[in-house]
Amino acid sequence: MATFITGATGFLGIHLLRDFLREQREVIALVRPKQGRSGFDRLDLLLTLTGADDNVRARLQTHVRCVEGDIRAERFGLDPAEYRRLLEETDELWHCAASITLRGDSVAPWDCNVGGIHRVLEFVEASARPVKFFPVSTVYTSGTMRTGEFGEDFPATTEVFENAYEKSKQYTEKLIHDWWLRTGNPCVVFRTSILISDRSGVDDFPGHTLLAVARRLRALLMASPPDEAVRVRWPVDPLATINMVPVDYAVELMMAMAKTSEGTSLPRAIHIVNPSETSIHTMRMALEETCDVRIRAVPGYPARATHAEYRLYRLIGPFFPYFNHRRTYSTDGVKHASFALPKCPVVDQAYMIRSLSALRTSIPVSYGLEELKR
Numbered sequence: 001m002a003t004f005i006t007g008a009t010g011f012l013g014i015h016l017l018r019d020f021l022r023e024q025r026e027v028i029a030l031v032r033p034k035q036g037r038s039g040f041d042r043l044d045l046l047l048t049l050t051g052a053d054d055n056v057r058a059r060l061q062t063h064v065r066c067v068e069g070d071i072r073a074e075r076f077g078l079d080p081a082e083y084r085r086l087l088e089e090t091d092e093l094w095h096c097a098a099s100i101t102l103r104g105d106s107v108a109p110w111d112c113n114v115g116g117i118h119r120v121l122e123f124v125e126a127s128a129r130p131v132k133f134f135p136v137s138t139v140y141t142s143g144t145m146r147t148g149e150f151g152e153d154f155p156a157t158t159e160v161f162e163n164a165y166e167k168s169k170q171y172t173e174k175l176i177h178d179w180w181l182r183t184g185n186p187c188v189v190f191r192t193s194i195l196i197s198d199r200s201g202v203d204d205f206p207g208h209t210l211l212a213v214a215r216r217l218r219a220l221l222m223a224s225p226p227d228e229a230v231r232v233r234w235p236v237d238p239l240a241t242i243n244m245v246p247v248d249y250a251v252e253l254m255m256a257m258a259k260t261s262e263g264t265s266l267p268r269a270i271h272i273v274n275p276s277e278t279s280i281h282t283m284r285m286a287l288e289e290t291c292d293v294r295i296r297a298v299p300g301y302p303a304r305a306t307h308a309e310y311r312l313y314r315l316i317g318p319f320f321p322y323f324n325h326r327r328t329y330s331t332d333g334v335k336h337a338s339f340a341l342p343k344c345p346v347v348d349q350a351y352m353i354r355s356l357s358a359l360r361t362s363i364p365v366s367y368g369l370e371e372l373k374r
């Protein structure tokens with residue numbers, strides 16, 4: 001019997017795969033070939049970057065079967081025999097594949113997240129035996145809620161969103177819930193906050209959100225006249241907080257929660273978040289220190305933006321809503337767990353600076369500049 005994972009080449013998926021292999025599980029990974037690399041080669045490269053030791057890396061050869069497909073396609077694009085085999089072998093499914101682009105006008109999240117969940121639900125339903133099903137969602141199904149505590153009610157009933165990504169994830173939850181009403185198949189939906197890691201990365205590694213912001217700031221610096229300090233005003237709530245959860249902790253917690261979910265008959269959402277919020281002020285300081293850009297917090301977009309600010313707002317505008325929240329997330333599901341919780345690292349300035357070390361080792365010079373040209 002095997003654990004089937006989608007999105008194993010993603011930031012979350014590759015860390016889950018690492019820990020499945022630590023447990024010596026048999027794994028089937030649905031992966032897309034890319035840039036001339038087979039799905040298997042991509043996993044091999046990425047696994048190395050998760051800090052997996054030699055034993056775990058060797059298990060990639062012996063314990064992982066890679067199937068190349070696309071979650072949006074009928075039968076994931078697999079031939080009928082391969083799909084049947086997948087159905088026969090799977091007893092647990094972790095659905096991590098997603099489009100996480102924050103571009104407000106993007107159709108990608110609908111295409112991938114909503115299109116994909118239809119295929120994944122078809123798969124679980126077609127299985128001859130009960131499949132333990134763990135779809136991954138986000139605490140950002142809370143949408144534009146600025147203050148208060150977002151609960152673990154399932155599905156989220158939010159109606160107003162910052163972008164198409166959030167809306168697609170909430171709609172995905174609704175589809176899972178409707179499917180449960182129809183089929184009676186339970187599942188545990190993990191809603192994570194922003195995943196982060198302080199392991200130094202390289203270009204090929206799927207980056208975390210803070211790194212994406214920092215890379216855009218570096219792109220701004222590179223597009224600015226040399227020898228001129230780049231100063232920008234940043235429209236944020238100075239008292240805002242952001243929840244960043246270290247991926248190693250998130251994976252450990254999700255796997256432990258999954259093991260204790262036996263006998264669940266209802267679909268439920270569990271928040272996988274950092275018990276300590278990080279202040280936006282701390283994040284701003286870490287970005288200043290690593291990106292050589294002076295950032296001044298201001299309450300709203302300035303009436304007259306400088307050239308550098310105009311470019312900054314185009315580059316990281318989609319992230320700004322996340323720098324204006326004071327909300328928190330209920331952690332009742334985790335608090336009532338029947339096991340001792342792992343200790344979650346505090347994401348402070350030092351942690352963030354470590355998490356941005358990939359900027360120093362390998363700055364993709366063109367990063368973000370293409371977006372500036374559009």
Ligand SMILES: NC(=O)c1ccc[n+]([C@@H]2O[C@H](COP(=O)([O-])OP(=O)(O)OC[C@H]3O[C@@H](n4cnc5c(N)ncnc54)[C@H](OP(=O)(O)O)[C@@H]3O)[C@@H](O)[C@H]2O)c1
Binds near residue numbers: 008031098138
């Ligand atoms: N990252 C965060 O901070 C964060 C926060 C909250 C929730 N989440 C949730 O966590 C889950 C995993 O996110 P992530 O950060 O790991 O995302 P990611 O790094 O962008 O990875 C996305 C994964 O999905 C795969 N994928 C995308 N489209 C696909 C398709 N059509 N067919 C097959 N595979 C496809 C990608 O494959 P390729 O490598 O081939 O592109 C990649 O493996 C998502 O559900 C996301 O909503 C993430």
